[in-house]
Amino acid sequence: MPVEEFVAGWISGALGLVLGHPFDTVKLLGFFKGMSFPIASIAVVNSVLFGVYSNTLLLLTATSHQERRAQPPSYMHIFLAGCTGGFLQAYCLAPFDLIKVRLQNQTEPVAQPGSTPPQYQGPVHCAASIFREEGYRGLFRGAWALMLRDTPTMGIYFITYEGLCHQYTPEGQNPSSATVLVAGGFAGIASWVAATPLDVIKSRMQMDGLRRRVYQGVLDCMVSSVRQEGLGVFFRGVTINSARAFPVNAVTFLSYEYLLRWWG
Numbered sequence: 001m002p003v004e005e006f007v008a009g010w011i012s013g014a015l016g017l018v019l020g021h022p023f024d025t026v027k028l029l030g031f032f033k034g035m036s037f038p039i040a041s042i043a044v045v046n047s048v049l050f051g052v053y054s055n056t057l058l059l060l061t062a063t064s065h066q067e068r069r070a071q072p073p074s075y076m077h078i079f080l081a082g083c084t085g086g087f088l089q090a091y092c093l094a095p096f097d098l099i100k101v102r103l104q105n106q107t108e109p110v111a112q113p114g115s116t117p118p119q120y121q122g123p124v125h126c127a128a129s130i131f132r133e134e135g136y137r138g139l140f141r142g143a144w145a146l147m148l149r150d151t152p153t154m155g156i157y158f159i160t161y162e163g164l165c166h167q168y169t170p171e172g173q174n175p176s177s178a179t180v181l182v183a184g185g186f187a188g189i190a191s192w193v194a195a196t197p198l199d200v201i202k203s204r205m206q207m208d209g210l211r212r213r214v215y216q217g218v219l220d221c222m223v224s225s226v227r228q229e230g231l232g233v234f235f236r237g238v239t240i241n242s243a244r245a246f247p248v249n250a251v252t253f254l255s256y257e258y259l260l261r262w263w264g
């Protein structure tokens with residue numbers, strides 16, 4: 001099994017993440033400041049995404065990453081490989097994302113003298129507390145919504161990227177850096193716009209269970225959110241998600257492409 005894609009996915013994901021971090025922190029007005037935890041989690045998650053995507057394409061089309069420029073796979077195959085990558089990465093992402101959301105939603109200031117300390121002191125403490133209070137399954141709270149969010153939208157992600165690269169690149173050549181940046185940026189926006197409704201639901205499910213369980217499941221969470229707040233609830237955060245998605249995914253795809261060209 002070719003491993004370059006896993007490594008390239010890891011490094012490129014980390015670079016994109018460094019760029020997107022300020023947006024991510026603003027998004028929930030939280031104080032998720034440390035970089036080491038997100039870097040560690042993106043290492044796993046992005047390498048699973050790109051590694052599984054590329055190896056699924058290899059299975060479906062019997063072409064390696066290098067051969068695919070000359071023999072481009074069909075959009076159906078790209079979509080299926082993207083969905084497979086998205087599904088598996090969502091499973092790996094679930095506990096990390098849960099911890100991120102729980103930490104970002106803590107509004108108490110960090111350890112001020114005299115005040116009650118925040119419930120979670122950091123990522124490791126947060127993971128341990130969830131495990132203690134909500135069990136192993138607690139670490140996967142919201143995982144279903146996350147899989148529903150990422151499976152189709154990672155298909156959209158790769159289709160947009162490959163489609164735009166194909167459109168602006170002469171037959172058989174590698175796309176230029178500018179093309180990769182723009183195609184990557186728009187791939188990020190397209191998939192985030194499509195993912196935002198389930199992103200909202202996912203975050204609510206992840207916050208549920210802290211005190212009293214409010215939602216019975218994904219569907220119940222959707223229905224009661226729409227009843228209380230109207231359909232607009234599904235677009236909450238779509239602007240900030242898109243603003244973040246462009247630079248993050250432009251850099252992610254650029255470094256991914258260049259690392260693979262460099263090694264291949």
Ligand SMILES: C[N+](C)(C)CCCC[C@H](N)C(=O)O
Pocket residue numbers: 013149150153154157188191192193195245248249
């Ligand atoms: C599928 N979904 C839209 C959720 C994400 C697509 C892009 C993933 C990228 N690591 C990022 O953080 O932007």
